[in-house]
Every structure is written in C-alpha cells, then in structure tokens.
Amino acid sequence: MLKSEKKIPLQNIVISIVVIIITILGFIIYNAVGNNVEKMLHVNQEKNIDREINAIEKEIISYIDTMKIILNDNSKSPIVTQAVMQPEYGIANFKDFLDDLKILDNQFNVTAVDFRAKTIYSNNHIGYSDYSSEKWTKKIILEEIESYKGVSKINSNYYWTIAVPVKYNGSPEGILIAEVPIEDVYRSIGFSSSSEVQLEIVKDSELILTIGEVENGWERIKDLPELGIKLKFIVDSTDSINLLKQLRNNILLVIFSFIIITVLVLIFVSRRFIVRPLNRLKGIMDKFMEKGSIASDRSGVLVKEISQLQDHFIDMSLIIRKREDELKVSEKSLIAKNERLESLINELESTQSMIIQQEKLASIGRLAAGVAHELNNPIGFVSGNFTALKDYVPMIVKYIEYLKSENKEDVKDIDLKDMEFILGDIPELIEESEEGLNRVTEIVKNLKEYSRIDRVKDDNYELNKGVSTTLMIAKNEYKYVATVNTNLGEVPDVKANGNEINEVILNIIVNAAQALGDYETDIQKTIDVKTYSDDNYLYCEISDNGPGIPPDIIDKIFDPFFTTKEPGKGTGLGLNIAYNIIKNKHDGELLVNSTEGKGTTFVIMLPIFGEE
Numbered sequence: 001m002l003k004s005e006k007k008i009p010l011q012n013i014v015i016s017i018v019v020i021i022i023t024i025l026g027f028i029i030y031n032a033v034g035n036n037v038e039k040m041l042h043v044n045q046e047k048n049i050d051r052e053i054n055a056i057e058k059e060i061i062s063y064i065d066t067m068k069i070i071l072n073d074n075s076k077s078p079i080v081t082q083a084v085m086q087p088e089y090g091i092a093n094f095k096d097f098l099d100d101l102k103i104l105d106n107q108f109n110v111t112a113v114d115f116r117a118k119t120i121y122s123n124n125h126i127g128y129s130d131y132s133s134e135k136w137t138k139k140i141i142l143e144e145i146e147s148y149k150g151v152s153k154i155n156s157n158y159y160w161t162i163a164v165p166v167k168y169n170g171s172p173e174g175i176l177i178a179e180v181p182i183e184d185v186y187r188s189i190g191f192s193s194s195s196e197v198q199l200e201i202v203k204d205s206e207l208i209l210t211i212g213e214v215e216n217g218w219e220r221i222k223d224l225p226e227l228g229i230k231l232k233f234i235v236d237s238t239d240s241i242n243l244l245k246q247l248r249n250n251i252l253l254v255i256f257s258f259i260i261i262t263v264l265v266l267i268f269v270s271r272r273f274i275v276r277p278l279n280r281l282k283g284i285m286d287k288f289m290e291k292g293s294i295a296s297d298r299s300g301v302l303v304k305e306i307s308q309l310q311d312h313f314i315d316m317s318l319i320i321r322k323r324e325d326e327l328k329v330s331e332k333s334l335i336a337k338n339e340r341l342e343s344l345i346n347e348l349e350s351t352q353s354m355i356i357q358q359e360k361l362a363s364i365g366r367l368a369a370g371v372a373h374e375l376n377n378p379i380g381f382v383s384g385n386f387t388a389l390k391d392y393v394p395m396i397v398k399y400i401e402y403l404k405s406e407n408k409e410d411v412k413d414i415d416l417k418d419m420e421f422i423l424g425d426i427p428e429l430i431e432e433s434e435e436g437l438n439r440v441t442e443i444v445k446n447l448k449e450y451s452r453i454d455r456v457k458d459d460n461y462e463l464n465k466g467v468s469t470t471l472m473i474a475k476n477e478y479k480y481v482a483t484v485n486t487n488l489g490e491v492p493d494v495k496a497n498g499n500e501i502n503e504v505i506l507n508i509i510v511n512a513a514q515a516l517g518d519y520e521t522d523i524q525k526t527i528d529v530k531t532y533s534d535d536n537y538l539y540c541e542i543s544d545n546g547p548g549i550p551p552d553i554i555d556k557i558f559d560p561f562f563t564t565k566e567p568g569k570g571t572g573l574g575l576n577i578a579y580n581i582i583k584n585k586h587d588g589e590l591l592v593n594s595t596e597g598k599g600t601t602f603v604i605m606l607p608i609f610g611e612e
Contacts, residue, residue: 015266022262026255049220049235052197057222057231064149064160064227067180070103071110072147072164075176083112084166084174087120098123109159109179115141115172124179131177140165141172150228151182151203158182158201158208182209198234385429392422461496463531463538463606464488470505471529478513482525482544489532494606496586501606504578504590505540508602511574512544515600519546533608537588540604549594557592582606 074080083094098110098121111122117137119130131137136148140163152161159179165172182201198214200207214234222231399419471484478484509527516525523545530541549557558579582590587607594600 015263018266019259019263022255022259026259029251029255049233052235053220053222053231053233056197056199056233057224061224061227064162064180067103067160067178068147068149068162068164071162071176071178074101075164075166080112080166080176081168081173083120084114085168087114091121095121095123103178103180108181111177111179112166112174113137113177114174117141117175120174131175136163137175140175143172149226151201151208152179153208154179158203183211200232200234202230202232203228385433389426389429392426395419395422459495459498460493461498461501462493463491463501463540466498466502467505467529467531467540470502470509474506474509474513477510478516478527481513481517482527484527484529487528487530489530491531491533491538492608494538494608496606497581500581500585501604504581504604505542507574507578508542508604512542512546512600515546516544521545536608538606538608540606541601542604543599543601545599548596548598548600549592550596554592554594558590 077097079093079097082089083091083097087094094112098112101107101110101123107123109122109124111124111131112120113131114120117132117134136145136150139145140148143165147165148161148163150161152159159181161177161179163175163177166174166176198217199209199211201209208229217234220233220235222233224231395418467486467488471486509529512527516527519525526545528541528543530539530543532539558575560576579590582588582604589603589605591603591605592600593603
C-alpha cells in the first residue's frame with residue numbers, strides 16, 4: 001500500500017507565497033534604499049573630502065611658494081651675491097646673514113652653492129647635503145628651470161627643499177637652498193594629529209610621514225608631480241556608517257511590521273472568501289465521484305471566480321455523463337475497427353515480405369542469367385575442343401595400328417601429314433580445354449564466395465575480396481556498358497554478414513551499369529570502385545560518370561517503391577534494401593553524392609569495432 005502524502009492547506013500556501021513575495025520586495029527595498037542613502041552619504045562625504053583636500057593642498061603649495069618668494073628676495077641681497085661671486089671676501093658677512101636669516105618667522109637650514117653646485121656655506125652645522133650630484137642644480141645654473149621645490153632625504157630625515165638662483169647681471173652664479181622639515185610645514189598650516197583626517201606623504205612608493213590616525217574611512221590619493229610626492233588622505237567615516245546602520249534597522253522594522261499585519265489580514269480574507277467556498281466545491285466533487293449525482297444548487301459563493309468555477313464544474317459533470325454514454329457506444333465500434341486494422345497490417349506485412357522476396361528472386365534470376373552467359377563461353381569452346389578430340393581418336397587408333405603393323409600397306413586411309421597436324425594440335429586443345437575448365441571453376445568459386453552458404457551470419461568480412469567477387473559475378477551486367485576501375489586499399493576485416501554486404505555492392509554496381517547503359521555520351525563510360533579506411537570506418541566508394549541524379553529526387557532514392565524506371569522494369573526496393581542492410585543491420589552509413597551530367601557516387605561506411 002502506498003504511503004499517503006501529507007497535504008498542505010491552500011490557506012497556508014497563499015500566506016506562504018504572499019510572505020515570500022513581501023519578504024523579497026522588502027529585501028529589494030531594503031537594499032535599494034540602503035544603497036541609495038549610502039551613495040548619497042558617500043557623495044556628500046566625497047564633496048567634503050575634496051574641499052578639505054583642495055584646501056590643504058592649496059595651503060601647502062601656498063606656504064611653500066611663499067617661502068620660495070622670501071628665499072628668492074634674500075637671494076638678491078648684495079651680501080649673498082658677493083658671497084657667491086667672491087667667497088673669500090664676503091664670507092664673514094654671509095655667515096652672519098645666514099645665521100640670522102628667518103623665513104616666515106622660522107629659522108631653517110639654508111645653504112649657498114656656487115655655479116658648480118659646490119657648497120660655499122650652510123647654517124646647518126650638524127651636517128649638510130652635497131648638491132653637486134643633483135640634476136636640478138645643473139638645470140638652475142643652465143637656466144633650464146627657474147627654481148626647484150621638492151622633497152629630499154637628509155641624514156634619514158625628510159625636508160622640503162626649496163632652491164632659487166643667485167644671479168649677477170641676470171646670469172645664475174650660484175644657488176640659495178633652504179631645507180624645511182616636513183612636519184613644520186603642516187604644523188604651520190594648522191594640520192595636526194587631532195584632526196579627523198589622516199594624512200600620509202609618499203615619495204617613490206616610500207611612506208615618509210603620517211599625520212593623524214583614522215581607523216575607518218574613505219581614502220583619497222592626490223598626486224603632486226610638481227613636488228614629486230603623493231598625498232594620501234583618509235577621512236573618518238564612523239558617523240556616516242553608524243547613521244547608515246540605524247537607517248537600515250529602521251527599514252527592517254517597518255518591513256517586518258508590514259509582513260505581520262499582511263499575514264493577519266490574509267488569514268481572515270482567505271478563510272472567508274477562499275477556503276470556505278473551495279471546501280463547498282470539494283463537497284460537490286466528492287458527491288459526484290462517489291454517487292455520480294450532479295448538484296443543482298449553484299448559490300452560496302461570494303467570490304466571482306470560485307462561483308464561476310463551481311458552475312463550470314456542474315456543467316462539466318453533465319457533459320461527462322453525456323460523453324460516458326457516447327463512449328460506451330463508440331467503444332464497440334472502435335474494437336471492431338482495431339480488429340480490422342490488425343488484419344490489414346498483417347496482410348501488408350505479408351505483401352511487403354512477398355514483394356521483397358520477388359525483388360531478390362528477380363535479382364537472382366538476372367544474376368543467374370549473367371553467370372550462365374559467363375559460363376557458356378568457356379564451356380562452349382571446351383565442348384568444341386572435345387568434339388575435335390573425339391574426331392581425332394579413330395585416326396589416332398589407325399595410326400597406332402599402322403605403327404604396330406609389319407606390313408604398312410595393309411593399313412589403309414592413313415595420311416601421315418594429317419597425323420602430324422593432329423599430334424601437334426592435341427596439346428593445344430588440351431591446354432585450351434584446361435584453361436576453359438579453370439575459368440568455369442573460378443566462376444563457380446566466385447559464385448560460391450558471393451553467396452557463402454557455409455558461412456555463419458556475422459563473420460570476419462574481407463571487403464576487397466567481396467568487391468572482387470561481386471564484380472566477377474556482375475560482369476555480364478557492365479562488360480558491354482562501361483569499364484570498371486578498382487583502387488582497393490589495405491583495409492582491415494570487419495564483423496559483418498558478407499552475403500548482405502555483397503548484395504549491397506551488387507545493387508549499386510547494377511544500378512550504375514543501368515544508368516550508364518541508357519546514357520548517351522561521347523566520353524568513355526566508367527565505374528570506379530575504391531576502398532579505404534580510417535580509425536572508425538571502412539569505406540567503399542562506387543562512382544560512375546553517368547547522367548547523375550536530379551536534386552529534386554535525390555532525397556527519395558532510398559524510399560521503398562521509389563523508382564525512375566519505366567513500369568515493369570523495377571520495383572524501387574533495391575536501394576531501400578541496401579540502405580536497411582547498411583544502416584539498420586550493420587550500424588553503418590550509406591551516403592550518396594550526385595551532380596547532374598557528371599555522375600553519382602555511393603559511399604558505403606561500415607563501423608570498425610575493437611576487440612571485445
């Protein structure tokens with residue numbers, strides 16, 4: 001007994017579907033609103049970040065440009081010019097000048113170099129850089145650049161490097177260089193670690209300074225190629241993230257509240273307007289199934305669609321009752337028709353089998369006539385030779401008597417010249433008769449090989465041997481029509497019914513000969529037979545240079561009873577039988593390719609199976 005499945009109430013299904021739909025919509029709304037709010041917050045934050053970054057960038061560049069202007073003004077001082085031009089005379093005043101030099105109320109390391117970038121003096125008494133190897137010093141002296149500002153590393157510390165030329169009569173004679181600690185620049189513009197922005201300065205992929213500390217935030221990288229550095233800003237996003245979380249939680253609360261209210265409303269509506277009417281309709285159906293009675297009460301349902309369903313069911317019950325009566329009447333008629341149809345099918349199968357046998361018998365008769373014709377020639381001249389030998393025997397007997405006789409004159413009617421001819425002719429007659437008998441033996445052997453009565457149904461089949469045997473048997477069909485050319489390659493044996501494969505080859509050869517026989521042309525008519533193989537199939541191509549097959553009928557040539565021959569000259573079963581033998585009995589393929597006026601090619605494909 002089958003285990004009964006647990007049924008699910010319709011009300012639960014409706015509520016579940018609605019809850020799932022609302023949940024999916026809520027999830028979509030939740031993500032859409034959250035993503036839009038997050039996008040808006042991100043856009044606003046991006047604008048704020050851009051403003052703050054641009055402001056800091058402008059302050060940095062402005063501060064450095066101001067220092068460059070002040071340094072450039074000091075480079076025009078006569079003390080600086082004299083120190084660069086004549087260090088041996090003005091160095092004392094220059095030292096005092098540099099030691100007292102302040103830029104924006106700050107005293108930084110300042111160095112003066114001559115036109116070879118050799119240091120003249122530096123107020124950095126701990127240690128100063130060798131600028132002779134810097135490319136920018138040469139460019140300033142050669143006036144390729146007006147000034148230089150960038151970041152340099154001195155004694156493991158990083159400095160803003162600001163350089164301006166010291167000119168005499170408009171030509172650079174030296175350079176005044178200021179080294180400003182990076183921290184002092186940001187301290188001067190008011191950027192400190194207490195800010196909600198973290199600043200990282202990167203030079204050549206190396207982090208050289210970090211100001212401020214932010215755990216989570218939006219990142220922005222600003223490239224300052226004129227200073228040779230990159231500024232990485234990280235702006236705190238904690239407040240924005242907390243605001244977004246609170247907004248998402250509020251959306252979830254609204255969605256869950258809506259789901260609860262919807263479920264309660266659905267329970268009431270489904271019970272009142274769906275479940276109760278459906279239960280009533282179920283009762284009507286059960287009564288119809290059990291007793292076959294039809295309900296007549298069509299009232300009591302408020303929902304229009306369910307009321308229509310109830311009415312349709314009652315109408316359907318009436319139709320079913322009527323159809324049942326009609327089916328009982330037609331059942332008897334159908335049984336009688338089925339019996340008649342089975343009888344017709346049996347007759348058709350019997351007729352089809354008879355027609356196929358007639359086709360095969362006709363082929364055998366035509367083949368037998370051809371073989372008989374082929375046998376007639378050698379048997380004919382063997383018979384003639386034996387007649388001649390029969391006539392020679394009495395003469396040979398007399399000749400023997402003549403040889404044995406002591407009195408040669410007693411033996412009459414002996415012509416020694418005739419005996420000389422007869423004795424010379426007898427070996428030739430015997431040799432010709434032997435050749436004729438060999439031809440008869442070969443024909444019989446090929447006929448036996450073609451039919452192979454002593455062979456089991458599926459055996460090792462030699463395709464080349466089958467082709468040669470079939471061509472010999474069918475020789476009478478084509479020898480007066482066309483020249484047969486063979487190109488038999490080295491092919492393996494296959495498991496196949498040799499009788500049936502030979503029958504296919506014979507059918508195609510005979511069809512080709514018949515097509516060429518009715519074809520009027522000036523060229524030599526030929527039938528080409530080629531065999532070859534690959535890893536999967538054994539192939540036999542049979543081609544002729546006859547009239548070809550029209551395109552409108554080439555798809556029909558394998559259909560049973562289809563023929564283009566005159567009535568009484570063909571049943572249209574030859575190629576159909578061949579196709580069934582190759583396709584259905586041997587799992588192969590029988591293909592055809594034809595061009596009108598150029599000829600037709602049939603390809604027999606037999607599968608090569610591995611050892612089992």
